[in-house]
Amino acid sequence: MPVKLIRPRRFGDDRGWFVETYNAGRYPELGVAVTFVQDNHSMSRDVGTLRGLHYQADPNGQDKLVRCVRGAIWDVAVDVRRGSPTFGQWVAAELTAENGHQLFVPIGFAHGFVTLLPDTEVEYKCSNLYAPQSEGGVIWNDPTVALPWPLPPEGPKLSPKDEILTALDEATTPFTYDGQPLEPLDA
Numbered sequence: 001m002p003v004k005l006i007r008p009r010r011f012g013d014d015r016g017w018f019v020e021t022y023n024a025g026r027y028p029e030l031g032v033a034v035t036f037v038q039d040n041h042s043m044s045r046d047v048g049t050l051r052g053l054h055y056q057a058d059p060n061g062q063d064k065l066v067r068c069v070r071g072a073i074w075d076v077a078v079d080v081r082r083g084s085p086t087f088g089q090w091v092a093a094e095l096t097a098e099n100g101h102q103l104f105v106p107i108g109f110a111h112g113f114v115t116l117l118p119d120t121e122v123e124y125k126c127s128n129l130y131a132p133q134s135e136g137g138v139i140w141n142d143p144t145v146a147l148p149w150p151l152p153p154e155g156p157k158l159s160p161k162d163e164i165l166t167a168l169d170e171a172t173t174p175f176t177y178d179g180q181p182l183e184p185l186d187a
């Protein structure tokens with residue numbers, strides 16, 4: 001499935017606004033044709049907090065629908081499907097509480113984000129349950145992916161786990177190509 005940037009419509013009035021942040025009846029036509037079974041919510045205090053690049057290997061692979069509910073993030077998906085003509089390529093979007101945009105990250109893509117504001121909160125729906133034994137990842141500064149992370153001068157704030165993630169290696173990534181190359185987000 002393709003990575004998708006979704007811009008839900010906000011209905012404003014003199015009280016504020018209302019938005020549907022997910023709709024199982026409408027989202028399949030937007031390219032989000034999965035059943036979600038787990039909701040996650042993370043809060044990151046410092047600007048430059050970088051979480052990723054993570055995935056869960058099949059059969060515990062997770063499609064994710066990501067949105068920022070406070071602050072702002074630079075959200076990125078990296079193609080890690082073996083045999084993909086766009087292996088190691090990426091797409092990214094700025095998701096903010098202000099713009100309400102969402103990124104759909106399908107199975108086969110490593111996901112990560114860096115915070116652009118303090119006290120940033122991210123919520124995301126997952127199509128499979130947490131399975132720590134299946135967790136995998138790629139180091140944030142892998143030279144072949146060469147992500148242009150928007151970082152503060154002091155660099156990223158990483159978890160000990162993320163500091164020791166491995167380089168991208170087609171031989172070890174657990175996903176295989178499904179025939180759909182990575183397209184630019186607005187394609």
Ligand SMILES: Cc1cn([C@H]2C[C@H](O)[C@@H](COP(=O)(O)OP(=O)(O)O[C@H]3O[C@H](C)C(=O)[C@H](O)[C@H]3O)O2)c(=O)[nH]c1=O
Pocket residue numbers: 040042051052054055064111112113130159161
């Ligand atoms: C992911 C997850 C974590 N946890 C527990 C395990 C740890 O004790 C604690 C923090 O976990 P972790 O450091 O893996 O959290 P993040 O670094 O935010 O990981 C996430 O970051 C990137 C952006 C992702 O896309 C993944 O959803 C996920 O890997 O929460 C759970 O109990 N359930 C879960 O589903």
